[in-house]
Structure formats: structure tokens, C-alpha cells
Amino acid sequence: MxxxxxxxxxxxxxxxxxxxxxxxxxxxxxTLRDTADETGFSRELWGQFVEMGLPGMLVPExxxxxxxxHMEAGIVLEEIGRNxxxxxxxxxxxxxVAALAKAGGTQASRWLPAIAGGEAIVALAIDEGPKHRPDRxxxxxxxxxxxxxLDGKKDFVLHGxxxxxxxxxxxxxxxxxxxxxxxxxxxxxxxxxxxxxxSLASHVTFDGVEVDADAVIGEVDAGEEVLNALLAATRxxxxxxxxxxxxxxxxxxxxxxKERKQFGKLIGEFxxxxxxxxxxxxxxxxxxxxxxxxxxxxxxxxxGAKLMVSVAKAKAGRAANLAVREGVQxxxxxxxxxxxxxxxxxxxxxxxxxxxxxxxxxxxxxARMNGY
Amino acid sequence: MSDLDAxxxxxxxxxxxxxxxEMREPVRDEDDICWGGRKFQFKSEAQKLWLERCAEKGxxxxxxxxxxxxxxxxxxxxxxxxxxxxxxxxxxxxxxFGIWMLGPALLKFGTEEQxxxxxxxxxxxxxRWCQGYSEPGAGSDLVSLQTFxxxxxxxxVVNGSKIWTSYADxxxxxxxxxxxxxxxxxxxxxxxxxxxxxxxVSTKPILLISGNSPFCETFFDDVKVPKDQxxxxxxxxxxxxxxxxxHEREMISGGGAGGDMVSVGALFAKSLGRNDHGELDDPILRxxxxxxxxxxxxxxxxxxxxxxxxxxxxxxxxxxxMMKYVGTxxxxxxxxxxxxxxxxxxxxxxxxxxxxxxRARSWLRTKANSIEGGTSExxxxxxxxxxxxxxxx
Ligand SMILES: Cc1cc2nc3c(=O)[nH]c(=O)nc-3n(C[C@H](O)[C@H](O)[C@H](O)COP(=O)(O)OP(=O)(O)OC[C@H]3O[C@@H](n4cnc5c(N)ncnc54)[C@H](O)[C@@H]3O)c2cc1C
Ligand SMILES: Cc1cc2nc3c(=O)[nH]c(=O)nc-3n(C[C@H](O)[C@H](O)[C@H](O)COP(=O)(O)OP(=O)(O)OC[C@H]3O[C@@H](n4cnc5c(N)ncnc54)[C@H](O)[C@@H]3O)c2cc1C
Numbered sequence: 001m002x003x004x005x006x007x008x009x010x011x012x013x014x015x016x017x018x019x020x021x022x023x024x025x026x027x028x029x030x031t032l033r034d035t036a037d038e039t040g041f042s043r044e045l046w047g048q049f050v051e052m053g054l055p056g057m058l059v060p061e062x063x064x065x066x067x068x069x070h071m072e073a074g075i076v077l078e079e080i081g082r083n084x085x086x087x088x089x090x091x092x093x094x095x096x097v098a099a100l101a102k103a104g105g106t107q108a109s110r111w112l113p114a115i116a117g118g119e120a121i122v123a124l125a126i127d128e129g130p131k132h133r134p135d136r137x138x139x140x141x142x143x144x145x146x147x148x149x150l151d152g153k154k155d156f157v158l159h160g161x162x163x164x165x166x167x168x169x170x171x172x173x174x175x176x177x178x179x180x181x182x183x184x185x186x187x188x189x190x191x192x193x194x195x196x197x198x199s200l201a202s203h204v205t206f207d208g209v210e211v212d213a214d215a216v217i218g219e220v221d222a223g224e225e226v227l228n229a230l231l232a233a234t235r236x237x238x239x240x241x242x243x244x245x246x247x248x249x250x251x252x253x254x255x256x257x258k259e260r261k262q263f264g265k266l267i268g269e270f271x272x273x274x275x276x277x278x279x280x281x282x283x284x285x286x287x288x289x290x291x292x293x294x295x296x297x298x299x300x301x302x303x304g305a306k307l308m309v310s311v312a313k314a315k316a317g318r319a320a321n322l323a324v325r326e327g328v329q330x331x332x333x334x335x336x337x338x339x340x341x342x343x344x345x346x347x348x349x350x351x352x353x354x355x356x357x358x359x360x361x362x363x364x365x366x367a368r369m370n371g372y
Numbered sequence: 373m374s375d376l377d378a379x380x381x382x383x384x385x386x387x388x389x390x391x392x393x394e395m396r397e398p399v400r401d402e403d404d405i406c407w408g409g410r411k412f413q414f415k416s417e418a419q420k421l422w423l424e425r426c427a428e429k430g431x432x433x434x435x436x437x438x439x440x441x442x443x444x445x446x447x448x449x450x451x452x453x454x455x456x457x458x459x460x461x462x463x464x465x466x467x468x469f470g471i472w473m474l475g476p477a478l479l480k481f482g483t484e485e486q487x488x489x490x491x492x493x494x495x496x497x498x499x500r501w502c503q504g505y506s507e508p509g510a511g512s513d514l515v516s517l518q519t520f521x522x523x524x525x526x527x528x529v530v531n532g533s534k535i536w537t538s539y540a541d542x543x544x545x546x547x548x549x550x551x552x553x554x555x556x557x558x559x560x561x562x563x564x565x566x567x568x569x570x571x572x573v574s575t576k577p578i579l580l581i582s583g584n585s586p587f588c589e590t591f592f593d594d595v596k597v598p599k600d601q602x603x604x605x606x607x608x609x610x611x612x613x614x615x616x617x618x619h620e621r622e623m624i625s626g627g628g629a630g631g632d633m634v635s636v637g638a639l640f641a642k643s644l645g646r647n648d649h650g651e652l653d654d655p656i657l658r659x660x661x662x663x664x665x666x667x668x669x670x671x672x673x674x675x676x677x678x679x680x681x682x683x684x685x686x687x688x689x690x691x692x693x694m695m696k697y698v699g700t701x702x703x704x705x706x707x708x709x710x711x712x713x714x715x716x717x718x719x720x721x722x723x724x725x726x727x728x729x730x731r732a733r734s735w736l737r738t739k740a741n742s743i744e745g746g747t748s749e750x751x752x753x754x755x756x757x758x759x760x761x762x763x764x765x
Pocket of ligand 2: 502503504505506507508510511512513535536537538539587740743744745746747748749750753
């Protein structure tokens with residue numbers, strides 16, 4: 001498979017890109033922010049996503065979805081990134097779907113069709129501290145009656161306060177187990193915090209939350225494999241969204257360099273800026289190729305996917321971060337104003353950088369996978 | 373079995389039968405590289421045999437057409453051949469500026485007669501070529517070159533000098549940029565080919581910071597060049613020169629991915645030691661190596677995407693400049709880390725254990741990667757103007 005979009009994928013891009021740009025441009029984010037929207041995204045927009053069949057892209061066909069791959073989901077995520085569109089797509093349609101599809105069973109049959117149909121928003125309750133450490137799980141699930149009792153807390157749970165279901169990792173006797181915890185479960189509280197990029201993420205507390213035995217996603221004690229599927233998909237998706245954020249910031253900046261005059265010249269004529277712009281372009285192209293490679297390997301179910309997913313999250317993280325920093329700097333004073341969009345790119349980049357492992361976490365993973 | 377599987381089996385069997393054991397040992401130094409040419413001394417019988425067998429089969433230039441010395445393989449077949457050679461650790465049968473640079477330019481701009489004549493010689497490693505582009509006053513600003521060819525009817529008389537001519541003293545022929553019209557900066561250059569043994573050609577080696585001397589100053593003093601020894605059109609040599617530079621850049625940028633080398637971190641974890649967690653014992657160096665390795669894996673993905681897009685005409689024509697820039701800067705970073713990881717061992721300059729200071733010399737050599745074939749600054753200029761379309765001359 002070549003590392004560029006084939007005709008079908010190009011067609012998908014041709015329909016998704018204008019859709020997102022028209023229905024949810026950066027002004028859409030501003031509106032949600034300025035009205036202190038309590039959901040964190042627009043239900044109406046999500047309805048339009050459903051009409052386009054997007055939430056179920058990765059859902060297998062026998063569960064009512066389109067059975068597409070990460071390469072296709074990445075096309076949507078890049079546009080979401082480019083337009084800074086607030087949406088539950090990444091957590092619900094990519095992360096949760098990957099876990100449920102991997103696990104199969106009752107929970108898959110219950111939730112996958114609901115996701116594809118747009119009826120369910122799913123949150124991922126994985127981390128327990130300010131940094132991504134998915135293997136440090138202090139939340140416990142102890143056997144109780146017919147099911148389990150969950151105790152503990154989770155942080156950085158996107159859409160946690162509005163999700164119809166949360167996928168929760170917890171420690172059981174013999175390992176880690178994933179649970180599907182429905183909204184309104186007794187003992188579950190979600191405390192949403194507004195983040196720098198105006199999105200809402202919750203601190204979630206589980207205080208003796210009782211779930212049935214069939215709330216287990218996959219097998220008891222054997223949640224790691226399912227968790228890994230969730231992580232690989234979400235990280236790759238976040239990397240794709242970051243490529244969109246970086247590209248959006250870079251495009252704005254290049255345009256500005258061609259318009260702004262100082263010292264009687266367009267600032268884009270100054271070699272000091274040209275070289276930095278060209279360097280940034282190179283970094284963005286490398287990041288884009290790397291994310292595509294990770295998507296391709298995931299879609300092929302290849303052995304090498306794990307390494308490439310970490311490479312992609314790290315590389316996209318560095319490139320997008322460079323894009324937003326250069327973006328603000330090259331805009332001069334106007335780049336520091338709230339009215340101008342470039343700062344919003346910087347904020348979204350920061351949030352995505354932390355989500356599911358930052359550059360350092362994934363660089364460390366690369367070292368480990370190479371045995372040092 | 374698909375055609376490609378059958379081809380793979382055939383290649384595998386051929387390599388098994390024809391690649392000498394000695395040619396499956398890793399290349400240790402310059403001496404192990406086969407450059408071919410009239411003056412070339414084969415290091416061993418195996419080296420000679422390997423070249424002959426590959427040339428016979430068309431495998432020195434597998435994707436060139438058969439009449440020109442190639443094997444006429446498709447892109448997929450060429451990829452398979454390379455994979456199979458890599459699998460057994462086979463050395464390249466022939467390294468050559470003819471293959472990497474002149475060949476592609478001749479394939480595009482040469483006459484049928486030139487192709488049959490020169491390409492076959494290149495494929496068999498009979499003629500070693502050098503590149504006469506740079507002059508003392510024309511480096512990055514290549515079109516200001518002054519070497520002049522005066523029209524004498526059936527031949528030119530060339531006068532001037534070139535500099536940084538790699539292996540000029542070992543080469544048989546030169547492909548050379550010569551001004552043939554002083555009035556026109558761009559459209560006054562002719563791309564000439566001539567024998568380095570022609571009367572009036574002389575070379576003087578230049579010692580590099582690596583202590584090696586792979587390149588020369590080259591002088592032309594009333595050199596007679598027959599009128600049929602040019603490529604493309606007279607006075608339109610710049611088109612050929614630019615096209616060739618694209619291929620040169622591709623070749624140089626390949627170094628960034630480090631060939632099939634293992635990750636630097638893995639390479640040094642053994643000698644540097646590991647802590648109780650099995651991590652490389654120097655946390656800052658480990659972090660730098662891991663960041664570097666991450667960039668190498670990423671760059672390889674870029675290389676694959678670039679080739680996929682290039683082959684199907686999707687790549688921006690100037691994207692080879694970007695590959696060259698990113699790849700060469702990466703390769704320099706690799707060698708900085710190799711030196712840091714090697715510590716005092718890597719500093720040894722001529723001891724036997726250090727194979728004559730191979731590490732230090734390679735480190736110094738890589739500094740040229742971002743100069744030769746166009747400097748990084750010039751690459752960035754081209755990206756800014758041609759890809760990003762930023763304003764200014
Ligand atoms: C928080 C804040 C507070 C401020 N407070 C004050 C204040 O109290 N009073 C006041 O008068 N001003 C103030 N300023 C304005 C400040 O001085 C200007 O923003 C600054 O001089 C840059 O000018 P500019 O914003 O027009 O950017 P521009 O001059 O348009 O620059 C845009 C980009 O082009 C680059 N550039 C411009 N010319 C060249 C060149 N020749 N070569 C290479 N690159 C070039 C710049 O470095 C920048 O990256 C403030 C700005 C900020 C952000
Ligand atoms: C190991 C090695 C092998 C070589 N082999 C050959 C060969 O076989 N044949 C051959 O013909 N040539 C060869 N070269 C020459 C090579 O192509 C030139 O060195 C190169 O083009 C740079 O030219 P220069 O050395 O004159 O540097 P200059 O052009 O003088 O550049 C000096 C510095 O100024 C910068 N600079 C120049 N112009 C600009 C600009 N417009 N904007 C910003 N910065 C600029 C450069 O980036 C560089 O940093 C070789 C060079 C090396 C190092």
C-alpha cells in the first residue's frame with residue numbers, strides 16, 4: 001500500500017474537509033467558548049457528523065458501521081485539527097471503538113451500534129494523574145455479588161461529564177480489567193474542568209460503583225490487550241489531529257508572511273523567516289508521513305505498529321508544537337491577541353500534546369522498544 | 373505463486389549461487405568499496421567476480437533498460453532485488469557517480485547513441501566519472517561559473533579551473549559545466565563530457581579535516597573537447613545540471629536514514645552499560661539518542677512516502693531539496709551521537725582497534741553532507757521559494 005491517499009480516501013477527504021471547514025470553523029470553537037457551553041461540544045454538529053456516517057467509520061459492518069480503517073479516520077481527525085473543532089470523535093469513534101471491537105462480546109454488541117448511530121458518547125477513563133501513565137492503575141475493581149465494585153479516581157477524562165458510558169481501567173486480582181461504566185451509575189461523580197483550549201475534561205471519582213459482571217470489556221484480568229488497542233488507536237488519532245493543528249497553524253503563518261509588510265517589504269522576503277518556515281515545512285512533512293505509516297501498520301495489524309504509533313505521537317507532537325510556536329512568533333504582536341486565531345492553535349496543541357502521552361513519554365517508549 | 377513471488381525466488385537462488393561469501397561481510401572502510409574504472413585496483417578476486425557477475429546480469433543498474441546495461445526491472449522487482457541483497461548482507465557491487473548522477477541525466481537528455489555507449493560503460497564499471505561543477509567563485513551560486521569553452525568549429529577549447537572535484541585524481545572521465553556563451557548567465561552553459569587524460573587536464577588533491585583527501589582542484593589548460601561530447605543542447609546545460617542535482621541530493625539524503633544500521637541507542641547501550649532498569653546508563657544521552665532514533669524512524673516513513681509519491685508523479689519537484697535538508701542534518705546528528713557514545717575510544721585517530729580512527733573520520737566527513745550537492749541554507753531557500761512560494765527573488 002503506497003503512503004499517500006488512494007482515490008477513495010481522496011474522495012473522503014474532498015467531502016469531509018469542506019464539511020468541517022463550513023460547519024465547524026474556528027469561529028465555532030469561539031462561540032462555544034464565549035457562551036461557556038457546558039457540554040464542551042455541539043450536539044447539533046454531532047448530529048451532522050452522524051448524518052455523514054462519521055461516528056461509525058471504524059465500527060465493523062456487522063455492528064452497523066462502515067468498517068473503515070485508521071487511515072480514513074485520520075482524514076477526519078486532520079480536518080478536526082485544522083479547524084480546532086470540539087468533538088467527541090477521537091475518544092468515542094476511535095478510542096472506544098478500537099477497544100470494543102477488539103474485545104467483542106456483550107459490550108461490543110451493546111455499544112458499537114449505538115456509537116455508529118450517534119446515540120452514544122463514550123469517555124476514556126485511563127489516567128490517574130497529571131501525566132499519562134496507563135500502567136499505573138490504582139483504581140480497584142473487587143468482586144461483589146454478581147459483579148464488581150469500583151473504587152478510585154481518574155483524571156483528564158474528555159467528555160467524562162456527558163458521556164453515556166466510560167471505559168474504565170481498574171486493577172483486579174490478576175491484572176488489569178476494563179469496564180464499561182454507564183452514565184448515572186451510583187457512586188460515580190464527574191467534575192468537569194475547563195482546559196486551556198476551552199475543552200472540558202473531568203476528574204472522575206468512583207466511590208463503590210457497582211457494575212454487573214458483564215460490564216467487563218473483554219476478559220477479567222486480561223484487559224491489557226484491549227487497553228493496548230485503545231491506546232494505539234487513540235494515540236494515532238491524536239497524532240493525526242495534531243498534524244491538522246500544525247498544518248492549520250503553518251498555513252495561517254505562511255499566508256501572513258505573504259501579506260504583512262515591514263521595512264517596506266513583505267516579511268516573507270526576509271531570509272531569517274524563510275529558513276524557519278522552510279524548516280517547519282520539512283518537520284511537518286516528516287510528521288505527516290509518520291502518522292500515515294502508523295495508520296497503515298495499524299490497519300494491516302502489523303507487528304511494527306506499536307513502535308510506529310509512539311514514533312508518530314512523538315514526531316507529530318514536536319512538529320505541531322514547532323508550528324504553533326513559530327506561528328505566534330511570526331505573527332508578531334497580533335499573534336498574542338485573543339481576537340486572532342493563531343493563539344487558539346497553540347492552546348489546542350498543548351492539550352493534545354498531553355493527551356495519551358507526551359513527546360517525552362513516547363520517545364522513552366521508542367527507547368524501550370529498541371532495548372535501551 | 374504470483375509473478376513477484378516467483379521473481380523473488382529466482383533472485384534468491386541467483387544470489388545464493390553468485391554472491392561470494394566475502395561480499396556478504398559488512399563494508400569496513402573505503403577500501404571495501406568497489407568504484408570500478410580504468411585505474412581501479414580490485415581489493416580481491418571476490419570483489420572483481422561480484423562486479424562481473426552483477427554487470428553480466430544487469431544488476432549494477434537493475435532498473436535501467438537492457439540495451440543500456442540494466443536488467444530492465446520494474447520498480448517492484450528492483451525493490452525485491454534490493455531487499456534480497458540486504459537480507460544476505462550483500463555489498464553493493466559497484467558504487468559510482470555514473471550510476472547515481474550521470475546515468476539518470478543521460479537517460480533523460482542523452483541521444484540514443486550516447487545512451488548505448490556511455491550507459492553500458494557505466495553499468496559495467498569501466499569508466500569512473502567525476503563531477504566538475506563547483507569553481508572557486510561559483511559554489512552555491514553555481515551559474516556564475518567562469519570555466520570557458522571557446523568554439524573552434526569541430527571542437528571546443530576549454531580553459532579554467534574547478535574545485536572540490538571528488539575523486540578527480542581517480543576518475544577517468546568528467547561531466548563538466550562549461551560556459552559557452554558569456555552573454556547569457558543561465559542559457560550560456562554547456563554540459564560536457566571528456567576524458568581526464570585529455571591534454572591540459574591536471575588535478576591537485578585537497579586534504580580534508582578528516583585527514584583523507586578524496587577531492588581535488590582540477591585545472592583545464594587549453595583542453596580540446598570534441599563537439600559531439602555534450603549532453604542535451606549547447607548552451608542549455610543548466611537544465612541537465614539541475615536534473616542531475618536532484619538525483620545527487622536524493623543519493624546524499626539517503627544517508628540520513630542510516631541505511632540498515634540499528635538504532636544508536638541500542639548500539640551504545642552495551643558499551644555504555646545499563647542501570648538496574650535496563651536503561652542506558654546515561655539518562656541525558658539516552659534521551660538524546662531516543663529522540664534521534666525517533667526522528668530516524670520518522671524520516672524513514674518520509675523516505676517511503678517520498679518514493680511512493682515521486683514514482684507516481686505526485687511529489688512536488690522541489691521535495692528532493694526537503695529530503696536532502698532533513699536527511700543530511702539527521703546524519704550529522706547521528707555522528708555527533710556516535711562520537712558521544714564512543715567516548716574516548718571514538719577519539720583515537722590511527723590505532724588499529726579504531727580501524728584507523730574510522731569513527732572520528734566518518735564524523736568529520738558527515739559535516740560535508742549539508743554542504744555538498746547544495747548547502748542546507750540553499751535547500752531552505754529553494755523550499756521557501758518553490759514550495760511555500762514566499763516572496764522575494
Ligand atoms: C504583550 C505586548 C505588549 C506590548 N506593549 C506595547 C506598548 O506598551 N507600547 C508599544 O508601543 N508597543 C507595545 N507592543 C508592541 C510591540 O512592540 C510590537 O508587537 C513589536 O515591536 C513587533 O511588531 P509587530 O507586532 O508589528 O510585528 P511585525 O513587525 O509585523 O513582525 C512580524 C514578524 O516578522 C518578523 N520581522 C519583522 N521584520 C523583520 C526583519 N526585518 N527581519 C526578520 N524578521 C522580521 C518579526 O520578528 C515577527 O516575527 C506590545 C506587544 C505585545 C505583544
Ligand atoms: C565533501 C565534498 C565533496 C564535493 N564534491 C564535489 C564534486 O565532486 N564536484 C563538484 O563540482 N563540487 C563538489 N563539492 C562542492 C559543493 O557542491 C560546494 O561546496 C557547495 O555547492 C557549496 O559551495 P561553496 O563551498 O562555494 O560554499 P559557498 O557557496 O561559498 O557558501 C558558504 C556559506 O554561505 C552560505 N550561502 C551561500 N549562498 C547563500 C544564500 N543565497 N543564502 C544563504 N546562505 C548562503 C552557504 O550555505 C554556506 O554556509 C563538494 C563539496 C564537499 C564538501
